[in-house]
Amino acid sequence: MAGERRWVGAPVPRKEDAALLTGNARFIDDLEPVAGLRHAAILRSPHAHARIKRIDVARAAALPGVYGVFTGADVAGLINPIPSAVRAPIRNYPIAVDKVRYMGEPVAVAVALDRYIAEDAIDLIAVDYETLTPIVDPEAAMAKDSPLVHEEVGSNVVHRRGFRYGDPESAFAEADLVLALRSKYPRYSSTPMETYGVIANFERQPERYTIWANFQGPFILHALMSASLKLPGNRVRIITPPASGGSFGIKQAVYGYMVLLAAVSRLAGAPVKWIEDRLEHLMGSSCAADRADRIEAAFKKDGELTGLRFMNLVNVGAFVRAPEPASVYRMQASANGCYRVKNIFIENVLAVTNQLPVGLNRGYGGPQFYFALERMMDLAARKLGLDIAEIRRRNFIRAEEFPYHAPAGSHYDSGDYHAGLAECLRLADYDSLKRARDEARAAGKLFGIGMAAGVEPSGSNMAYVTLAQTPDERAKAGAKSGALAVATISIDPSGAVTVRTASTPNGQGHATVAAQIVADALGIDFKDVSVVTEIDTLTSAWSLASGNYANRFASIVVTAIAEASRRVAEKIRVIAADQLEVAPEDVELVGGNARVVGVPEKSLPIRRVATQAHWHPAGLPEGVSPGIYETAIFSPPSLGAPDASERVASSLTYGYVIDLAAVEIDRETGRIEVKKYVSVHDVGTVLNPLVVEGQIYGGFAHGIGAAFLEEMVYDANGSFQSGTFADYLCVTAPEMPKLIVGHIMTPSPTNPLGSKGMGDGSSMLTPAVIGNAVSDALGIEDLTLPLTLNKTWDLANGREHHRATVARPRVGAAEPGIGAGALTGSGTVELTAPPAEIFQLLLDPTFLAAVVPGCRELTLIGPDRYVAEVTIGVAGIKGVYSATMEIRDKRAPESLRLVGRAQGALGSGSGEGRVRLAPSATGGTVLHYDYAADVGGKIAAVGSRMIGSVARVLIGQFFRGLDRKLAAGKESGDDATSSQRSFLARIFGGDKK
Amino acid sequence: MLRRKPGEKHRIELTVNGRRMAGHAEPRMLLVDFLRHELRLYGTHVGCEHGVCGACTVIIDGRATRSCVRYAVQCDGAEIRTVEGLAAGEDLNALQQAFSRHAALQCGFCTAGILMSVTQFLAETPRPTEAQVRDMLSGHICRCTGYEGMVRAILEVAHSSAEA
Numbered sequence A: 001m002a003g004e005r006r007w008v009g010a011p012v013p014r015k016e017d018a019a020l021l022t023g024n025a026r027f028i029d030d031l032e033p034v035a036g037l038r039h040a041a042i043l044r045s046p047h048a049h050a051r052i053k054r055i056d057v058a059r060a061a062a063l064p065g066v067y068g069v070f071t072g073a074d075v076a077g078l079i080n081p082i083p084s085a086v087r088a089p090i091r092n093y094p095i096a097v098d099k100v101r102y103m104g105e106p107v108a109v110a111v112a113l114d115r116y117i118a119e120d121a122i123d124l125i126a127v128d129y130e131t132l133t134p135i136v137d138p139e140a141a142m143a144k145d146s147p148l149v150h151e152e153v154g155s156n157v158v159h160r161r162g163f164r165y166g167d168p169e170s171a172f173a174e175a176d177l178v179l180a181l182r183s184k185y186p187r188y189s190s191t192p193m194e195t196y197g198v199i200a201n202f203e204r205q206p207e208r209y210t211i212w213a214n215f216q217g218p219f220i221l222h223a224l225m226s227a228s229l230k231l232p233g234n235r236v237r238i239i240t241p242p243a244s245g246g247s248f249g250i251k252q253a254v255y256g257y258m259v260l261l262a263a264v265s266r267l268a269g270a271p272v273k274w275i276e277d278r279l280e281h282l283m284g285s286s287c288a289a290d291r292a293d294r295i296e297a298a299f300k301k302d303g304e305l306t307g308l309r310f311m312n313l314v315n316v317g318a319f320v321r322a323p324e325p326a327s328v329y330r331m332q333a334s335a336n337g338c339y340r341v342k343n344i345f346i347e348n349v350l351a352v353t354n355q356l357p358v359g360l361n362r363g364y365g366g367p368q369f370y371f372a373l374e375r376m377m378d379l380a381a382r383k384l385g386l387d388i389a390e391i392r393r394r395n396f397i398r399a400e401e402f403p404y405h406a407p408a409g410s411h412y413d414s415g416d417y418h419a420g421l422a423e424c425l426r427l428a429d430y431d432s433l434k435r436a437r438d439e440a441r442a443a444g445k446l447f448g449i450g451m452a453a454g455v456e457p458s459g460s461n462m463a464y465v466t467l468a469q470t471p472d473e474r475a476k477a478g479a480k481s482g483a484l485a486v487a488t489i490s491i492d493p494s495g496a497v498t499v500r501t502a503s504t505p506n507g508q509g510h511a512t513v514a515a516q517i518v519a520d521a522l523g524i525d526f527k528d529v530s531v532v533t534e535i536d537t538l539t540s541a542w543s544l545a546s547g548n549y550a551n552r553f554a555s556i557v558v559t560a561i562a563e564a565s566r567r568v569a570e571k572i573r574v575i576a577a578d579q580l581e582v583a584p585e586d587v588e589l590v591g592g593n594a595r596v597v598g599v600p601e602k603s604l605p606i607r608r609v610a611t612q613a614h615w616h617p618a619g620l621p622e623g624v625s626p627g628i629y630e631t632a633i634f635s636p637p638s639l640g641a642p643d644a645s646e647r648v649a650s651s652l653t654y655g656y657v658i659d660l661a662a663v664e665i666d667r668e669t670g671r672i673e674v675k676k677y678v679s680v681h682d683v684g685t686v687l688n689p690l691v692v693e694g695q696i697y698g699g700f701a702h703g704i705g706a707a708f709l710e711e712m713v714y715d716a717n718g719s720f721q722s723g724t725f726a727d728y729l730c731v732t733a734p735e736m737p738k739l740i741v742g743h744i745m746t747p748s749p750t751n752p753l754g755s756k757g758m759g760d761g762s763s764m765l766t767p768a769v770i771g772n773a774v775s776d777a778l779g780i781e782d783l784t785l786p787l788t789l790n791k792t793w794d795l796a797n798g799r800e801h802h803r804a805t806v807a808r809p810r811v812g813a814a815e816p817g818i819g820a821g822a823l824t825g826s827g828t829v830e831l832t833a834p835p836a837e838i839f840q841l842l843l844d845p846t847f848l849a850a851v852v853p854g855c856r857e858l859t860l861i862g863p864d865r866y867v868a869e870v871t872i873g874v875a876g877i878k879g880v881y882s883a884t885m886e887i888r889d890k891r892a893p894e895s896l897r898l899v900g901r902a903q904g905a906l907g908s909g910s911g912e913g914r915v916r917l918a919p920s921a922t923g924g925t926v927l928h929y930d931y932a933a934d935v936g937g938k939i940a941a942v943g944s945r946m947i948g949s950v951a952r953v954l955i956g957q958f959f960r961g962l963d964r965k966l967a968a969g970k971e972s973g974d975d976a977t978s979s980q981r982s983f984l985a986r987i988f989g990g991d992k993k
Numbered sequence B: 001m002l003r004r005k006p007g008e009k010h011r012i013e014l015t016v017n018g019r020r021m022a023g024h025a026e027p028r029m030l031l032v033d034f035l036r037h038e039l040r041l042y043g044t045h046v047g048c049e050h051g052v053c054g055a056c057t058v059i060i061d062g063r064a065t066r067s068c069v070r071y072a073v074q075c076d077g078a079e080i081r082t083v084e085g086l087a088a089g090e091d092l093n094a095l096q097q098a099f100s101r102h103a104a105l106q107c108g109f110c111t112a113g114i115l116m117s118v119t120q121f122l123a124e125t126p127r128p129t130e131a132q133v134r135d136m137l138s139g140h141i142c143r144c145t146g147y148e149g150m151v152r153a154i155l156e157v158a159h160s161s162a163e164a
């Protein structure tokens, strides 16, 4: 039998650590796997929505050191669109072909000797865009007259399906209380610290692509990549690097760039490396879909939850990239949460907009789902006069009901939610916490307590994604199911043990846990097991579910490892038994030896027994094959295809999390202080407490970030505003509340170790718990995340919240940027000359050229129309823009209107200003101006915090120049390019100039 | 101030982890790119390239500094320490060991920069409070760990060396 557990369950420090701590671990940017690497830089769209009229790459291609510059047309000539799970006529190329559909979409790729030159080259590419009305808000996108992201589809709604489990109509009809809650959830991203990286090499004779990438799977995407690259799977070789700097789902979506760089390598005739920078990552990689959901719930007077209705609206961004729309289907089979409710209606609607396409992100659909369901539970408790713990206690599935068949198809493997709740309340010291709330409130403070409970579906069944198809479509496409995991264990001729897991971890410690399992099974020392976790699709054993997502390691991969270990152990015992002259059942593997049970002196070193399989196969007992190399391929048989009533067992294990938080809100500052946070987890058998704890704290940090800080912001023009880590805020150490962790352990019957998948749980529940506690403190139900200081201050002080940078959505406006804008301002200046003189000067091109800040050239192109070239620096990014300006509504000498538009490599802007002149008391002029403008492109993404003040500075400079010129005819030498030498100006100079 | 010509490579000599090194860089080459791609010291990582995440932190002349907001030419003659110089031969140093014991790292991408900041911090603040440790860590982003293990590891190292 397998040895006792010596390693599994122990807090073994990780195998991975030494290399990482000494700087010796190798990540994608550290690799140079083929000689002659060239480097790529990607030119990206500054517009959310525009037609590409012309791309001129001549200047870029002529730059010394550039090997080629390739556009969407070049790439589309070589590959197929990447297939999608949704049957809409959307052509998903990894680079824009005729239209750009989100800011940051690739438009051209330059390949050069080094990255610096490649970036120089993309600055020299000239693109003519015809801007189109951007579609930014998913609700507005659904309107009949909305402009379209994909004209071929005829609508921005690309998917809509409804599902009915049980009898929701009767449940709602017979309810004592029906509640509804709007549940908006922002776009956000777990932003791994390492960005995407791809190295691609095309070889001829035979044609073959080799792609190194920090891809995390699922390897079902390998099939999509080969389909797009028009070669069979064995000619599209994917290799993952030894180390990957985090992912949390995000690196799943690198596959589009893998296809793009593969095509570029072929076009360039050389191996090409591309390492994404942070701005590219934030605006052009992937993120979680924002949602505008609505939940309705039916309750009985006693608090029994009898029915649920979910109306889910998902903003998938510009394309439906596989595996979307999975994010909205991930929680469907467990839409009852931890509760016994049987009657559920679900409608899922997907809208496309001019924003970054979405994909996997930690918790994948879970945070959004629980933000609706668990806030509903707290709300119902308040409405029914029940305690928030009590309402859950009354609705929880009971321990004796496991394994539990959930109404939408999940088989909950094991659990004891009541025990978890009791532990949570004990750790929180719930009664005294409630007293503290009473006291705080009596003292006039804003104090709240919130709770949330949820299952953590782990080990995804591929079949759940097919819920997006109708039963007919599914039947036509052929049934799909399963969650294949693969593990290989070998003992080489020197007697050394190697495990290969094909699990492509991104920091989760798979190598450590795999070694623990194998060391126990073979009775050897943990340090004698070496583990290879990366995949090479040509040489590793793998299948389409391989990869690292949906907490699949501790739920499914461990079974493959355990099974392969069992086979190896069995073989060793059979060989040893033959030599020891006993039956194999009488041999145990302990302490590196195969020994006879009860007769410890009769033993042989395992190493010697195993090597015989290589060195002396003829001497092996009959029926034993030579060598030791066992590959176990496992797919849980319970994970089948959806049934006729659309139920599917969508995951294998269902750990659960029960959280409670208390917060106090400072009315003066809007600061939310987390006074207490308790999180109780049931992950089944804990394989390694250090690893489990690390995942809990890490997931909690993501939950805290989502609750308080993180949001990918687009303005009304679809211009991305969160392009740096100074704009997209991640949690740092001082912001982390103290976390009290509790554990309940109900082993999972689904695998021999009893473990359940984990890692996502806290990221799923924390936003809901914080939302609930803040709701309780403020008495406000309708909350949206992130609960920033400003927003919370507004809520605490009874104000309506408007985010400063976002203007109203203007879908349907004739031309973006004219007449309204995200950037507005006004001011008054006193000038010494009289109005008539000023008015004349404002129409004089030579004069304007002299005083417009940064103006290098100004030409009259028609009556009151100019083209100018200006240099402007925002946030240290200085760029040249070509601007067209027109003077309209002239009323001399009182007023005029100035309408303009500017475009440059770093972005674009458009706007209008009004100038009014009145005589002043001293014979001069009082000039009043106001303006509204929109800014897009890189400067908006990285400098949105500073654009307003830069505009004010420039306007100030303009009028100072004007006045100076008037006063003495002196030289107006004040060149506005005198840059802001601030800290940020320095740090944002990162454009490698 | 010394003027450097754009587009021209300059010879740079400096000391890295006690060893004299030399390489060439255009004036615009960032120190982190010079360390990684010219000197081939890949242990220092780039997380944002705009001075916020701290992943690229190295010690330059006794100060923990972000190498993505330094130009290589600014560091001619400097004395630099990177993560490759921390371990004593094949053995992890006390801080590295504590990081491993306390699960202070997962993917390890942020780790090199954090180790360098902590090394300098503990040299200047041998008996820090938890609040001081967290404050110092606020210059770094780690997306994996939630910082808890790091805080424990740093406090443990500080206290055990303070006792010694």
Ligand code: FES
Binding pocket: B045, B046, B047, B048, B049, B050, B051, B052, B053, B054, B055, B056, B057, B066, B067, B068, B069
């Ligand atoms: S890479 Fe230097 S601070 Fe982020």
Ligand code: FES
Binding pocket: A193, A245, A246, A507, B104, B105, B106, B107, B108, B109, B110, B111, B141, B142, B143, B144, B145
């Ligand atoms: S360990 Fe992954 S970012 Fe810190």
